[in-house]
Amino acid sequence: MTIGTAVRHAEVPATPAALRYASGPGVRGKADVVFARRQGRTALASLFQHDPLRVLFPTPPSGELTSAILVTTSGGLVGGDEIAVRIAAGEGTAVLASPQAAEKIYRSAGADCRIDMRLHAGPDAWLEWLPQETIVFDGARLRRLTVIEAAPGARVLAGEMLALGRAAMGERLRAGLLRDTWEVRKDGRLRWADALHIEGDMAGVLNHPAGLGGAVACATAVYVGDDAAARLAAARALLEETGEGVRCAATVVNGVLVARFLAAEGAALRRAYGAFWAGFRREVAGLPARLPRLWHI
Template identity: 30%
Template structure:
């Protein structure tokens, strides 16, 4: 078999792109997106002005379901539909001054079982939001198959007056097929900064062999956990009160506010319950954050 070496445009690194299945297996993919606000008449329009991809990560076009002067909706496409051993996905998004972008995915992301060499996968997301800009990061859930091994990182860099609303949802195993998550390890890392100063740093390992996984002081045996964040709210205390008043009380979720970051957590057994909770929370928080009612991305309805 002939192997070819390619240099990804963003790094210049030479990568062995052959179909290897040993411990050195490495299949990279990257997507770089930029959004900018362009003045037009008495308003401005957010356009996607940068779209570079390497490997099986891409977007097709921008949508404007909220009007041409409204939020720019973009769907992130990963044709393989899941991440396997050796895959390395990098997503880099910049929302420039006064622009407003919403990014989501057409379906759940799947984290497949590691191969016989236990080669890990990697997924890194970097989101940069400049002054006066807003980013909504709303991917559909991630489903981790039994035996999956990898590292998932999310870094969010906000300027002084930037706003961000986002979430991450992960479901463990495939309960409908009676295939629980009983082996493997997934490390999740979150880093959110404003003007380079940390507001929220978090790291956790999802390891079913660790006492934390089943302990009541940790995962407690739950198969779904999720986090929603909102940064830039004028009155987070009132926002929390509204969330608690309008969303049915449950021991599966809680909300707090620290250092300018509102965090809503879910820990339970139902993906649909977490998804419904986060959509209700977005309906409440979006008007408070940007003064505009929530609009459901069309891709969620297909």
């Protein structure tokens, strides 16, 4: 099922070419969500969605942001599937976007699964992309690209969490492909690029002290804003409270604050990551130090 544009305004940017996939095997899910400021508040300006992606807009609690919740109705992705998401927060808007639940990447017979995530924040906008886990099954092949584009005065808090195998089943990654790539552009210039690429002997890389040191879950949080460098001390103070079983650190590169997490147990990483996120959004934007209720389900 395809749902076309709900509202269209002349200033809404066109859907980027990255969201237009060619036909082929596997599903081709798309979600293009644009927010604009209308009568002093953030409102939906444009929506396009195509199965297996759906976007929900729950009424936020008092004091919270306008929200967009992404749902993958297929229950997971297999080799050959491709999904593309763009969340665009227009000038002066404040938006929280998040997946409804963890994303599953199933074992592949050979083809890659591709996820293209685009986050665009207009001038003086606040945009949060709060992740849930991406659970990578043994034998899965995942290529994911996350691109942040921040205009002057914009602030973006975004992240991703990876569960490396199904821990409840004792599964560890032995073979497959995991490539997780980030690109951050601010004021039209590339400020930070990063890629995690593991292929072939995945267990060897994940267990090696120079690799992930035996971690079964990892996560990244990225903050883009004019005040990123000034927020580093606060980020590190929050990370000191993560507790046992989680290794974490934060730095600033070219005006982009990056926090990393590694853990030997997925639940411990989720608790630490959620606590950091809640505290950091309060510190930076004066927002409530809490996460959406669905994040706790």
